[in-house]
Amino acid sequence: MINFRYARANDVADAIRQAAGDANAKFIAGGTNLIDLMKMDVERPVTVIDITRLPLTQLQNTAGGGLRIGALVRNTDLAYHPCVEERYPVLSSAIMAGASQQLRNMASTGGNLLQRTRCHYFYDIATACNKREPGSGCSAIEGHNRMHAILGASEACIATHPSDMCVALAMLEAKVHVGNTSGDRVVPFAEFHRLPGATPQRDTNLDAGEIITAVELPPKGFAANYTYLKIRDRLSFAFALVSAAVGLELDGDIIKEGRLALGGVAHKPWRDPEAEAALCGRPANLATFTRAANIVLRDARGYAHNAFKIDLARRCIVRALSQAARGTPQSQSSKKIV
Numbered sequence: 001m002i003n004f005r006y007a008r009a010n011d012v013a014d015a016i017r018q019a020a021g022d023a024n025a026k027f028i029a030g031g032t033n034l035i036d037l038m039k040m041d042v043e044r045p046v047t048v049i050d051i052t053r054l055p056l057t058q059l060q061n062t063a064g065g066g067l068r069i070g071a072l073v074r075n076t077d078l079a080y081h082p083c084v085e086e087r088y089p090v091l092s093s094a095i096m097a098g099a100s101q102q103l104r105n106m107a108s109t110g111g112n113l114l115q116r117t118r119c120h121y122f123y124d125i126a127t128a129c130n131k132r133e134p135g136s137g138c139s140a141i142e143g144h145n146r147m148h149a150i151l152g153a154s155e156a157c158i159a160t161h162p163s164d165m166c167v168a169l170a171m172l173e174a175k176v177h178v179g180n181t182s183g184d185r186v187v188p189f190a191e192f193h194r195l196p197g198a199t200p201q202r203d204t205n206l207d208a209g210e211i212i213t214a215v216e217l218p219p220k221g222f223a224a225n226y227t228y229l230k231i232r233d234r235l236s237f238a239f240a241l242v243s244a245a246v247g248l249e250l251d252g253d254i255i256k257e258g259r260l261a262l263g264g265v266a267h268k269p270w271r272d273p274e275a276e277a278a279l280c281g282r283p284a285n286l287a288t289f290t291r292a293a294n295i296v297l298r299d300a301r302g303y304a305h306n307a308f309k310i311d312l313a314r315r316c317i318v319r320a321l322s323q324a325a326r327g328t329p330q331s332q333s334s335k336k337i338v
């Protein structure tokens, strides 16, 4: 047992103040990731600051027609909220595809964004891992790497980001509201998570001591033509091998706007502007979807155990886009896309 100090924050300013004064402090929300990491000796905070009583549990419509989600809104409450089900169903789908009901009941919006990779070497302190211990090496590159990245990896780390919810938030172009000692700042979702590069120990561009206060969704939710498709080893309670969140705006059979984010393939939810541009103005058919998938995967690289993911991702993208185009996000349809 490694001792740590427990502290409770009274309000957001108090949480920021406490974290700023302690370089080895960690906030705790649902605790579904942090507690595991502490038990396994991967994370060793000196102080754990409990933020669960902060007033960050609301969903509010924004003046611009979007939705502001407090950082402490539980995953279950978010997925089942009528506003989200109706206006952002891709987010509901993505959340419901993750973890288990018990975990979703505990897990918070902010904690979900900051959950750490599921690379098994990261959790095994007997092995080398640059993310856990910078400079120690990466056991996955020559090791068991079935779950690992095929896009955007580096020589230092080939881990993937594990969240389902974040894939939908990336596709929706959410913004992350962050509080720190100098005030507030807003980070576009695409700039929130990082690629590993030479500093895989940093998952995000959040600075030490900063707190997530909210996630803001823009008005556009792609509620008519969307899909979250998650391919995994079991039908539930398993992390994605590959997942895709897609949204289409259609004018008849022509795509006015197409968005696509992938999970399970990179160190962050993966967007590709060139692939999305290749959807625009094109007919919603198999040829268009295959072309976009090929663009996304043009630089994909597989390792000893995960090369299968490249073809899996291609098929996942095409199927997700086909389902979205049909307006049948979860199911097969008699109307075939050709």
Ligand SMILES: Cc1cc2nc3c(=O)[nH]c(=O)nc-3n(C[C@H](O)[C@H](O)[C@H](O)COP(=O)(O)OP(=O)(O)OC[C@H]3O[C@@H](n4cnc5c(N)ncnc54)[C@H](O)[C@@H]3O)c2cc1C
Pocket: 026, 027, 028, 029, 030, 031, 032, 033, 034, 035, 036, 051, 071, 072, 097, 098, 099, 100, 103, 106, 107, 108, 109, 110, 111, 112, 113, 114, 115, 162, 163, 164, 165, 210, 211, 212, 213, 237, 238, 239, 240
């Ligand atoms: C067995 C299992 C299976 C799972 N399967 C899936 C899955 O299939 N898909 C999926 O997406 N997820 C899955 N998860 C992960 C789960 O979604 C996350 O553990 C959860 O979302 C984390 O939220 P939390 O509130 O519990 O975070 P915590 O564990 O409390 O915190 C996680 C991290 O976030 C930091 N933090 C929390 N809130 C804030 C804040 N407001 N500001 C700044 N820092 C903050 C903490 O300091 C900590 O570093 C699984 C988890 C388990 C244990």
Ligand code: SF4
Pocket: 117, 119, 120, 121, 122, 128, 129, 130, 131, 132, 137, 138, 139, 140, 141, 156, 157, 158, 159, 200
């Ligand atoms: S892939 Fe990343 S997290 Fe996994 S062992 Fe290598 S450095 Fe560590």
